[in-house]
Amino acid sequence: MKKILIGDHIVKTFGEGDEKRNVLDGVSVEMGEGEFVAVMGPSGSGKSTLMFALSGTDSINNGKVVFDDRELSSASENELSDLRRTAMGFVFQQPTMLKNLNILDNIILPSMRGNRKNAAKITEKARANMKRVGIAELEKRDITQVSGGQLQRAGICRALMNSPKIIFGDEPTGALNSQSAQEIMDIFSEINADGTAIMLVTHDAKVAARTERVMFMRDGKIVSELKLSKFDGSDMDGRVEEVTKKMWEVGI
Ligand SMILES: Nc1ncnc2c1ncn2[C@@H]1O[C@H](COP(=O)(O)OP(=O)(O)OP(=O)(O)O)[C@@H](O)[C@H]1O
Numbered sequence: 001m002k003k004i005l006i007g008d009h010i011v012k013t014f015g016e017g018d019e020k021r022n023v024l025d026g027v028s029v030e031m032g033e034g035e036f037v038a039v040m041g042p043s044g045s046g047k048s049t050l051m052f053a054l055s056g057t058d059s060i061n062n063g064k065v066v067f068d069d070r071e072l073s074s075a076s077e078n079e080l081s082d083l084r085r086t087a088m089g090f091v092f093q094q095p096t097m098l099k100n101l102n103i104l105d106n107i108i109l110p111s112m113r114g115n116r117k118n119a120a121k122i123t124e125k126a127r128a129n130m131k132r133v134g135i136a137e138l139e140k141r142d143i144t145q146v147s148g149g150q151l152q153r154a155g156i157c158r159a160l161m162n163s164p165k166i167i168f169g170d171e172p173t174g175a176l177n178s179q180s181a182q183e184i185m186d187i188f189s190e191i192n193a194d195g196t197a198i199m200l201v202t203h204d205a206k207v208a209a210r211t212e213r214v215m216f217m218r219d220g221k222i223v224s225e226l227k228l229s230k231f232d233g234s235d236m237d238g239r240v241e242e243v244t245k246k247m248w249e250v251g252i
Pocket residue numbers: 014015023041042043044045046047048049050
């Protein structure tokens with residue numbers, strides 16, 4: 001399987017003098033094209049920092065990151081921002097959306113910048129994505145008039161607008177109840193089945209159990225890994241048990 005993402009001995013340091021410490025302490029990660037992985041670990045272990053490093057959102061102090069055959073440290077800020085815009089999608093715990101725009105306009109806004117002549121195509125694509133994630137009828141609603149799960153679906157639609165090769169999700173189900181979280185995971189599974197690689201940070205064993213590989217972090221290092229298989233809807237309980245057992249072993 002071709003590698004879409006390689007993190008090689010990544011070191012990220014925060015703080016000065018006595019406060020200085022490696023929040024990422026030589027982390028190596030590889031992801032194949034179309035792979036679906038989760039990152040788990042205690043609060044402060046470096047999960048979000050790792051995602052920022054792997055997506056070129058934040059610089060690193062040592063090591064290297066290669067995304068789609070491109071070494072990120074040799075790319076300029078403009079090139080990195082183009083790469084993030086065209087090849088990566090981001091989903092956060094709470095989607096950042098503008099209060100004065102409806103759901104559809106929030107979804108299309110980032111794609112419209114400098115691209116207004118393609119407004120009709122962009123809107124058509126947004127509507128197709130909204131239909132795909134089950135919020136087609138909500139396009140005119142304000143962001144305060146939808147549920148947390150519906151807002152997260154809109155966040156996923158926005159992340160899909162440029163047909164990314166990879167989606168980074170930083171606790172995308174963290175603000176949702178268990179049922180909504182599983183519905184969001186259904187959507188991620190479908191997106192992944194279409195070939196998009198996905199990396200999710202999560203504290204939830206039921207979310208991690210839906211991915212095909214779970215990496216466990218502690219103190220800026222990946223200390224363990226659990227290989228599952230592509231989730232096909234069967235043996236959810238067994239998968240959750242495997243993840244929980246590993247979390248316990250690792251001390252999460
Ligand atoms: N910009 C920064 N400056 C200084 N320290 C930082 C900065 N960003 C993160 N840290 C520190 O790095 C460590 C790792 O943070 P990170 O957000 O990656 O953890 P996490 O595993 O994602 O935690 P959580 O599960 O709570 O979100 C924490 O101790 C945090 O305080």
